[in-house]
Amino acid sequence: MAWGSIHHASYAGHEKEFDRTRNVIDRLVELFDTYGIRGTWAVVGHLFIGSCTEVSGVKHPEITRPRYDWFPDDWFHRDPCGSVVTDPWWYGPDIVEKIRACRTPQEIGCHNFSHMIVGDPGCSREAFSSELRASIGAAGAHGLKMSSFVYPRNAVGHVGALIEHGFTSYRSLGGAWFDRLPGPFARMGRLVDDFVPIGTPVSIPVYRDGIWDFKASYRYLHKNGWARYVPVQVRVRKAVASLRRAAREGAVFHMWTHPFNIASDTEGLLGGLERIFQEVRALYDSGLLASRTMTEIVESLSVSGEANAERSGAHGIPERQVAHGG
Numbered sequence: 001m002a003w004g005s006i007h008h009a010s011y012a013g014h015e016k017e018f019d020r021t022r023n024v025i026d027r028l029v030e031l032f033d034t035y036g037i038r039g040t041w042a043v044v045g046h047l048f049i050g051s052c053t054e055v056s057g058v059k060h061p062e063i064t065r066p067r068y069d070w071f072p073d074d075w076f077h078r079d080p081c082g083s084v085v086t087d088p089w090w091y092g093p094d095i096v097e098k099i100r101a102c103r104t105p106q107e108i109g110c111h112n113f114s115h116m117i118v119g120d121p122g123c124s125r126e127a128f129s130s131e132l133r134a135s136i137g138a139a140g141a142h143g144l145k146m147s148s149f150v151y152p153r154n155a156v157g158h159v160g161a162l163i164e165h166g167f168t169s170y171r172s173l174g175g176a177w178f179d180r181l182p183g184p185f186a187r188m189g190r191l192v193d194d195f196v197p198i199g200t201p202v203s204i205p206v207y208r209d210g211i212w213d214f215k216a217s218y219r220y221l222h223k224n225g226w227a228r229y230v231p232v233q234v235r236v237r238k239a240v241a242s243l244r245r246a247a248r249e250g251a252v253f254h255m256w257t258h259p260f261n262i263a264s265d266t267e268g269l270l271g272g273l274e275r276i277f278q279e280v281r282a283l284y285d286s287g288l289l290a291s292r293t294m295t296e297i298v299e300s301l302s303v304s305g306e307a308n309a310e311r312s313g314a315h316g317i318p319e320r321q322v323a324h325g326g
Helices: 015-035 093-100 125-140 159-164 183-194 225-229 232-249 259-285 294-312
Strands: 040-043 107-110 148-150 169-172 206-208 211-215 252-256 323-325
Touching: 015 093, 015 259, 040 093, 040 148, 093 107, 107 125, 107 294, 125 159, 148 294, 159 211, 169 294, 211 252, 211 294, 232 252, 232 259
Parallel strands: 040 107, 107 148, 148 169, 169 211, 252 323
Antiparallel strands: 206 211
C-alpha cells in the first residue's frame, strides 16, 4: 500500500495506484491459485491492524524512532495513518485475510511495522527490535507466526535481531552484476539491465550464523517514469530465461514486486505475470521446477542439510534443489 512511500516528501502522482492496489491483490491471489504459485507476501506490520490511536499525542509510543539524517526526527509523530480520507492506504487486515483465503497456500512474511529503513545508520538495533515486536504482535492477533523477512528498500542491517525474534530467513541483494557496483553506478547498471531481455542470476540461499540469506534474482518492474518504455515482453523474457536457468542449475529464482507497482499498468503487468506463471506451470508439470515459499525452501534445505551432515559429518545443502521462491 502507501507505506513504501512513507519517506517521500509527497504521494502526488501515486494516489490512483494506491486506490487500485486492493483490486490488484485480488487478481494476484486469483492468478497464484490458477497456476499453483506459492508466494511469500512480505506485509508491513501496520497493515495487520484496522485502526490506531494517539497516546499523549504520539502514535505507537512502543516504537523506538530512528534518527535519519535526511528526514525530520518527528516523522512517526506525524504518521498519516490516522487520516480518515486515506485510511485504506494505511490499514489492511482485509488484505491479510484475502491472502490467507487463497486455496494455493501462501506465506505471510514481515516487512517491518512502518517500513523503517533498517540499514540506515540512523536506525538502531532497538528501533528495529521495537518494530519487529510490534509486527509480531499484530500478526499474532491474526493467529500468524512469521518466519521470513524482507528489508524495506532492501537495506539489510541488524540481522542478529531477526534471529533473536525467531525469523529463519531474509532477502538481500547481491545476486545481480550491478549490485556489486557503488551507488550511482549500480543504479545505472540496473537501468541498462532492465532493458535487456536476458536471464538474471539464480542461487541457493546461504545459511549464515543461524539464518538463511536469499539473494533476490529479479524485480518485476513497474510502468512509471522511464520504466514505461520497457516493454512488458522484456520482463517476461527475462523471467522465463531465469526460470529455465533455475531448472537447469537446481537453484532458486526469486522474483519480487509490489502490488502497487503492478497498479501502474494493471492489465499489462498482470498479463505479463500470467505468461511467466504459465512457464512456471509448464516446468512444474515437466518435473523440472517447484514453486515454494521462502519458508518452504528453508525447511527443505534444512532437512537436506541435516541428512548430508549425518552422512558426511558436516553441514551441507543438496547438490540439486530446484525451487522457485515467490
